Amino acid sequence: SSLIVNGTATGNFKYYKYLNSSNWHLLSAPIGGQVYNDAFVTDNSIDPGTSNNRAIGTYTTSNDQWNYMQVGDADATFSQGKGYAVKKSTVGSIEFSGSIKTNDLEIPLVAAGNGFRLIGNPYLSPITSASILNRSDSALDTKTIWIWDQSANSGEGAYLAKVEDDNWNIAPAQGFFVQADADAGD
Numbered sequence: 690s691s692l693i694v695n696g697t698a699t700g701n702f703k704y705y706k707y708l709n710s711s712n713w714h715l716l717s718a719p720i721g722g723q724v725y726n727d728a729f730v731t732d733n734s735i736d737p738g739t740s741n742n743r744a745i746g747t748y749t750t751s752n753d754q755w756n757y758m759q760v761g762d763a764d765a766t767f768s769q770g771k772g773y774a775v776k777k778s779t780v781g782s783i784e785f786s787g788s789i790k791t792n793d794l795e796i797p798l799v800a801a802g803n804g805f806r807l808i809g810n811p812y813l814s815p816i817t818s819a820s821i822l823n824r825s826d827s828a829l830d831t832k833t834i835w836i837w838d839q840s841a842n843s844g845e846g847a848y849l850a851k852v853e854d855d856n857w858n859i860a861p862a863q864g865f866f867v868q869a870d871a872d873a874g875d
Contacts, residue, residue: 691814691861694791702789704813705782706862711736712839712846713744713776715864717809718767722787726764736778744776748866751801770796772807772864774837785862789813798828798869809864818857825867828874834859835866 704719723729725745730737736744743758755774758765767773769790775783790811798806810816822832832853841847848866851857859865 693814698789698791704785707782708777709780710839711777711779713774715837716773716775716862717811717864718769718785719813719861720785720787721769723767723785724764725767733783734777734779734781736776746774748807750799750806753802769811770794770808772809795875797875798873800869800871800873804830804869805866807864807866810859810861813861815858815860818851818855818859819853822853828869830868830870
Protein backbone atom coordinates (compact mmCIF):
# COMPACT_ATOMS: atom_id res chain seq x y z
CA SER A 690 0.00 0.00 0.00
CA SER A 691 1.01 3.60 -0.42
CA LEU A 692 0.11 6.92 1.20
CA ILE A 693 1.00 10.28 -0.33
CA VAL A 694 0.03 13.41 1.60
CA ASN A 695 -0.04 16.72 -0.26
CA GLY A 696 0.23 19.16 2.62
CA THR A 697 0.52 18.32 6.29
CA ALA A 698 -0.34 15.27 8.34
CA THR A 699 -0.81 15.14 12.09
CA GLY A 700 -1.35 12.32 14.49
CA ASN A 701 0.14 8.93 15.17
CA PHE A 702 0.52 6.58 12.20
CA LYS A 703 1.38 2.88 12.18
CA TYR A 704 3.22 1.04 9.43
CA TYR A 705 3.92 -2.69 9.31
CA LYS A 706 6.89 -3.85 7.23
CA TYR A 707 6.59 -7.55 6.40
CA LEU A 708 9.86 -9.49 6.26
CA ASN A 709 9.47 -12.75 4.36
CA SER A 710 12.39 -14.56 5.99
CA SER A 711 14.50 -14.63 9.12
CA ASN A 712 17.53 -13.46 7.10
CA TRP A 713 19.04 -9.98 7.25
CA HIS A 714 17.14 -7.09 5.61
CA LEU A 715 18.07 -3.45 5.03
CA LEU A 716 15.34 -1.15 6.31
CA SER A 717 14.63 2.52 6.80
CA ALA A 718 12.00 3.92 9.13
CA PRO A 719 8.98 5.16 7.16
CA ILE A 720 7.61 6.64 10.38
CA GLY A 721 9.38 9.22 12.57
CA GLY A 722 9.77 8.80 16.30
CA GLN A 723 9.84 5.00 16.61
CA VAL A 724 12.03 4.00 19.54
CA TYR A 725 14.04 0.79 19.52
CA ASN A 726 15.12 -0.87 22.73
CA ASP A 727 14.90 -4.29 24.38
CA ALA A 728 11.07 -4.07 24.43
CA PHE A 729 10.97 -3.26 20.68
CA VAL A 730 13.23 -6.26 20.03
CA THR A 731 10.91 -8.57 21.98
CA ASP A 732 7.64 -7.12 20.63
CA ASN A 733 8.82 -7.43 17.01
CA SER A 734 10.57 -10.82 17.30
CA ILE A 735 13.94 -9.29 16.40
CA ASP A 736 16.63 -11.95 16.55
CA PRO A 737 18.25 -11.75 20.00
CA GLY A 738 21.63 -12.12 18.28
CA THR A 739 24.78 -13.50 19.79
CA SER A 740 26.56 -12.43 22.94
CA ASN A 741 25.18 -8.96 23.77
CA ASN A 742 24.49 -7.99 20.15
CA ARG A 743 20.88 -7.54 19.07
CA ALA A 744 20.01 -7.95 15.38
CA ILE A 745 19.56 -4.23 14.70
CA GLY A 746 22.64 -2.67 13.18
CA THR A 747 23.79 0.65 11.80
CA TYR A 748 26.59 1.16 9.29
CA THR A 749 29.39 3.59 10.12
CA THR A 750 30.73 5.19 6.95
CA SER A 751 33.99 6.47 8.44
CA ASN A 752 35.31 3.00 9.28
CA ASP A 753 33.08 0.81 7.06
CA GLN A 754 31.85 -1.24 10.01
CA TRP A 755 28.55 -2.45 11.43
CA ASN A 756 27.54 -1.46 14.96
CA TYR A 757 24.82 -3.47 16.66
CA MET A 758 22.36 -2.62 19.37
CA GLN A 759 23.48 -4.13 22.66
CA VAL A 760 21.34 -5.80 25.31
CA GLY A 761 20.26 -3.12 27.76
CA ASP A 762 21.23 -0.17 25.53
CA ALA A 763 19.46 3.10 26.24
CA ASP A 764 16.46 3.85 24.05
CA ALA A 765 17.39 4.94 20.52
CA THR A 766 15.12 6.35 17.84
CA PHE A 767 15.02 5.22 14.23
CA SER A 768 15.96 8.18 12.02
CA GLN A 769 13.94 8.61 8.85
CA GLY A 770 16.19 8.27 5.81
CA LYS A 771 18.86 6.35 7.70
CA GLY A 772 19.32 2.68 6.88
CA TYR A 773 19.43 -0.19 9.36
CA ALA A 774 20.21 -3.89 9.08
CA VAL A 775 17.52 -5.92 10.84
CA LYS A 776 17.00 -9.64 11.30
CA LYS A 777 13.87 -11.20 12.76
CA SER A 778 13.89 -14.57 14.47
CA THR A 779 10.64 -15.45 12.65
CA VAL A 780 8.91 -14.41 9.45
CA GLY A 781 6.53 -11.53 10.07
CA SER A 782 6.08 -7.78 10.39
CA ILE A 783 7.93 -5.05 12.20
CA GLU A 784 5.70 -2.28 13.53
CA PHE A 785 6.68 1.37 13.23
CA SER A 786 4.59 4.00 15.01
CA GLY A 787 4.86 7.80 14.95
CA SER A 788 4.67 10.71 12.51
CA ILE A 789 5.03 10.66 8.73
CA LYS A 790 7.29 12.73 6.50
CA THR A 791 5.51 14.91 3.95
CA ASN A 792 8.40 17.02 2.64
CA ASP A 793 11.76 16.41 1.00
CA LEU A 794 14.58 14.94 3.05
CA GLU A 795 18.24 15.72 2.45
CA ILE A 796 20.70 13.14 3.75
CA PRO A 797 24.33 14.21 4.10
CA LEU A 798 26.93 12.00 2.45
CA VAL A 799 30.55 12.02 3.56
CA ALA A 800 33.69 10.95 1.73
CA ALA A 801 35.09 9.03 4.71
CA GLY A 802 36.07 5.37 4.62
CA ASN A 803 34.97 4.01 1.25
CA GLY A 804 32.14 6.56 1.12
CA PHE A 805 29.30 4.06 1.45
CA ARG A 806 26.23 5.32 3.30
CA LEU A 807 23.25 3.15 4.28
CA ILE A 808 20.11 5.17 3.67
CA GLY A 809 16.52 4.32 2.77
CA ASN A 810 13.06 5.35 1.71
CA PRO A 811 11.57 7.48 4.53
CA TYR A 812 8.12 7.73 2.95
CA LEU A 813 4.92 5.67 2.93
CA SER A 814 5.01 5.44 -0.86
CA PRO A 815 7.57 4.08 -3.31
CA ILE A 816 10.28 6.31 -4.75
CA THR A 817 12.32 5.47 -7.82
CA SER A 818 16.05 4.89 -7.96
CA ALA A 819 16.24 7.31 -10.90
CA SER A 820 14.70 10.15 -8.84
CA ILE A 821 17.28 9.62 -6.07
CA LEU A 822 20.23 9.22 -8.41
CA ASN A 823 19.31 12.24 -10.59
CA ARG A 824 18.91 14.57 -7.59
CA SER A 825 22.12 13.34 -5.95
CA ASP A 826 24.38 13.17 -9.01
CA SER A 827 26.90 15.74 -7.74
CA ALA A 828 27.36 13.89 -4.41
CA LEU A 829 27.67 10.33 -5.71
CA ASP A 830 30.67 8.40 -6.97
CA THR A 831 28.42 6.52 -9.42
CA LYS A 832 24.71 6.67 -10.17
CA THR A 833 24.16 3.36 -8.40
CA ILE A 834 22.26 2.08 -5.40
CA TRP A 835 22.98 -1.28 -3.82
CA ILE A 836 20.10 -3.36 -2.49
CA TRP A 837 20.62 -6.37 -0.21
CA ASP A 838 18.86 -9.42 -1.65
CA GLN A 839 18.77 -11.99 1.14
CA SER A 840 17.64 -14.73 -1.28
CA ALA A 841 20.53 -14.29 -3.76
CA ASN A 842 23.63 -16.46 -3.87
CA SER A 843 21.78 -19.67 -2.90
CA GLY A 844 20.28 -18.01 0.19
CA GLU A 845 23.58 -16.53 1.41
CA GLY A 846 22.54 -13.08 0.18
CA ALA A 847 24.26 -10.54 -2.06
CA TYR A 848 24.16 -6.86 -2.95
CA LEU A 849 22.44 -6.09 -6.24
CA ALA A 850 23.42 -2.94 -8.09
CA LYS A 851 20.62 -0.80 -9.51
CA VAL A 852 21.61 2.02 -11.86
CA GLU A 853 19.71 5.08 -13.02
CA ASP A 854 18.37 3.38 -16.17
CA ASP A 855 16.85 0.57 -14.06
CA ASN A 856 14.46 3.15 -12.54
CA TRP A 857 13.82 0.60 -9.80
CA ASN A 858 10.94 1.17 -7.34
CA ILE A 859 12.21 1.54 -3.80
CA ALA A 860 9.44 0.36 -1.49
CA PRO A 861 8.51 2.14 1.73
CA ALA A 862 10.98 1.20 4.49
CA GLN A 863 13.53 -0.23 1.98
CA GLY A 864 17.15 0.43 2.90
CA PHE A 865 20.01 0.65 0.37
CA PHE A 866 23.59 1.82 -0.01
CA VAL A 867 24.93 4.74 -2.04
CA GLN A 868 28.57 5.80 -2.39
CA ALA A 869 29.69 9.40 -1.97
CA ASP A 870 32.29 10.92 -4.27
CA ALA A 871 35.28 12.87 -2.95
CA ASP A 872 33.21 16.09 -2.68
CA ALA A 873 30.27 14.39 -0.92
CA GLY A 874 27.16 16.56 -0.39
CA ASP A 875 23.46 15.82 0.19
